[in-house]
Amino acid sequence: MNNIYFITKNKSSLFKKANTKSEKLKEVIFGEKFIKLKQIKDLYYGYTQDDKYYGYIRKRHLDNIQLKQNYIVNNGKAYLFKRNNAQSKTKKYLYLNSKIYISKIGAKFSMVGDLWIKNTDIKLIKKIKKINFLKKIKIFTNVKYVWGGNTIDGIDCSGLVQELMKNNFFKCPRDSKDQEKFFKKKINLKQIKKGDLLFWKGHVAISINKKECIHAFGPRKKVVKMKISNVIAELEKKSLKLSSIKRPLFK
Numbered sequence: 001m002n003n004i005y006f007i008t009k010n011k012s013s014l015f016k017k018a019n020t021k022s023e024k025l026k027e028v029i030f031g032e033k034f035i036k037l038k039q040i041k042d043l044y045y046g047y048t049q050d051d052k053y054y055g056y057i058r059k060r061h062l063d064n065i066q067l068k069q070n071y072i073v074n075n076g077k078a079y080l081f082k083r084n085n086a087q088s089k090t091k092k093y094l095y096l097n098s099k100i101y102i103s104k105i106g107a108k109f110s111m112v113g114d115l116w117i118k119n120t121d122i123k124l125i126k127k128i129k130k131i132n133f134l135k136k137i138k139i140f141t142n143v144k145y146v147w148g149g150n151t152i153d154g155i156d157c158s159g160l161v162q163e164l165m166k167n168n169f170f171k172c173p174r175d176s177k178d179q180e181k182f183f184k185k186k187i188n189l190k191q192i193k194k195g196d197l198l199f200w201k202g203h204v205a206i207s208i209n210k211k212e213c214i215h216a217f218g219p220r221k222k223v224v225k226m227k228i229s230n231v232i233a234e235l236e237k238k239s240l241k242l243s244s245i246k247r248p249l250f251k
Contacts, residue, residue, distance in 0.1 A: 003036045005044070005062035010094050011151055012062075014055035018043055024148035025055045026159065026174050031069055031099030034062060051162070053174050068101040071110075071122045074167070076139040076152035078121035084109035088116075095151040096136065097166045099125075125169075130250055133165045134195060134206065137214060140164075143223045145216050157204050157216045160223060161197065164206075170250055176204040183246035189228075196247050198228065200240045205231060 007028050016023040018040040026048075028034065033049035034057060044062065047054045073094045082088040084106050092115065094100065102122065104111035110119055139152060140163075146154025150163055158176040165172040173182050180199040187196060196207040205215035205228075213231060216223045232242055 002064045003046070004049075005034045005036055005064045006067045007032050007034065007061060008063045009061040010092075010098065012057055013148070014048065014053065014057050015043075016055060018045065018056050020058070022056075026053060026148050027150035028057065029096075029098050029150065030094050031067060031072075036062075036064075050166075051172070051174050067099075069099040069125065071100050071102045071124055072128075072167070073098040073100065073117075073121060074123035074136075075121040076136075078117055080112070080115040080117055081109060082115065084111075084116045090115065095153075096139065097163060128169050130168050130170060132195075133168045133170055133248070134208070136164060136167050137206075137208070140216075140223045141214070141225070143216070145218050145221045145223070147218075149216075155216050155223065156218075160214075160216045161204055161206060165248075170248070176202060179204060180244060180246060183248050185247040185249055187245050187247050189242075189245065192228070192245060193247075196245055198231070198242060199244050199246065200235050200242055203235070203240070 007030050010030050011027045014025045016025055028048055035046045036044045037046040042059050043056045044059050045056050076096050077093050080090050080092040100112050102110045109116040143152050144154050147156050149155040150159045162172045162174055173179050192207050194209055198205045205213040207213045213228050214225045
């Protein structure tokens with residue numbers, strides 16, 4: 001039996017328990033793989049293939065038909081069109097990092113399934129260069145904070161790190177505690193530079209230079225840019241001390 005499934009909705013929630021009213025752990029994006037271990041009523045229990053994250057997901061959001069994937073969505077929200085022109089826009093859309101199959105390339109639009117997508121909203125997977133994982137940070141600025149969120153309609157601190165890295169095909173765990181363990185190179189505050197990750201218990205921020213960072217910050221209810229010293233001070237008031245600073249190193 002084929003237990004490898006693909007997400008066929010633009011996003012689907014992964015739940016902690018076999019109940020869609022239980023805690024939402026993360027969101028899984030269109031085209032991502034889910035490994036089914038068992039079925040409980042209208043839910044599947046298993047894990048997401050890329051980050052081995054276990055939970056329950058709605059059965060109706062999955063399909064085990066093998067999907068070809070040659071492009072990813074390279075914009076926060078990419079709308080789909082009935083025809084290859086801007087006047088035929090639908091209400092359907094895909095989120096950043098959705099994995100899709102483009103069957104026909106046009107001058108300005110390309111075909112995905114029986115619909116069309118703007119060429120400016122997609123990126124050929126084979127041409128992805130693992131250089132700067134912060135390249136898409138601007139599209140998340142001021143996005144609302146949502147626990148377990150992974151899209152520009154709502155994201156949390158570790159989801160932000162994961163989606164930015166996913167856009168460059170960098171492997172990254174979903175939760176901040178696992179991200180802190182995953183990235184090995186420790187540095188001190190004086191050595192900090194763009195792209196370093198600052199960790200507290202239950203929180204992570206990304207440095208954008210020596211003095212500033214960006215993070216999905218619960219108290220501010222959105223993704224914000226702040227001075228690193230201010231974040232440290234604000235979290236210390238909540239008895240949360242900076243536990244480490246890690247520098248992601250990629251091959």
